[in-house]
Amino acid sequence: MGVEGNIKDFPLVDVLNLLSFGAKTGILKINGKKNREDLNGEIYFLNGKIVDANSGVKKGEEAFYDIFLIDEGTFSFSVKDFKKEKTIEKNLDALLLEGIRRADELKGLQSKLPNFDSFLETNPRVNATEIKLSSDEWQILNLFRDKRTIRDALKISTFSEFITLRTIYLLLTLNLLKTTEEEKIDISKIIPKRVISPVKDTLSILGLSGPKNACDKVLFKIDGSKSLQDIALELRLSDKEILSCFIKLLKETKILVNISLDKLKLIEKLTKEE
Secondary structure, three states: OOEEEEOOOOOHHHHHHHHHHOOOOEEEEEEEEEOOEEEEEEEEEEOOEEEEEEEOOEEHHHHHHHHHOOOOEEEEEEEOOOOOOOOOOOOHHHHHHHHHHHHHHHHHHHHHOOOOOOEEEEOOOOOHHHOOOOHHHHHHHHOOOOOEEHHHHHHHOOOOHHHHHHHHHHHHHOOOEEEEOOOOOOHHHOOOEEOOOHHHHHHHHOOOOOOOOHHHHHHHHOOOOOOHHHHHHHHOOOHHHHHHHHHHHHHOOOEEOOOOHHHHHHHHHHHHOO
């Protein structure tokens, strides 16, 4: 017999205790939110004992603690057999005690850390090899080799939220990580020029080669005096759309622009983000 409900009405602690007491075998699925992000997970019960859990890239005990901290969402339990390797050895009482301890410590950590939407990056002025770090701490430090927010780091970290945030706090304290601002792209300052193509320009003048798509229209508007912002306003394109066409036309060597390679890489990265 299955069980389902809302976490606000029936807290996960009560659900876990119920399934353990009933010696249930099956899968508890949770769909919820944590730190404004969707978080889904599964906890596997065998005769009332938790044997495995997964949540995104996290597996086993660390996944269990991430799921345990969900306080908003729904759950459903299906009675079914499954084939899963046992990755969790602790009994439920031990898991709950550790989960509660982490929840308490997380509150303190969150008050000490920058906003989760803050960008962090490794500090090039500090030699990390001179500081003794564990392999787990190295893995979390390497998450910030490319500049990213704490929120994004939590999504891709294979460690629980607690371990990840605790390590980030340590790395900030050791000055191995530093806060930084994400560079903004000001499209009003990007003024491209067309690469002269005699045949195509002649066909265009004769009206035999008009714009066929959005990027063709962008190219048609480029005259060496208009900025990308001017063109975007004329064609009613978003910043992302005009920048996508800008990158496409550059790669096709149809335009030229005076801009640094680093900024071009940033623009390309922004156009690929969802």
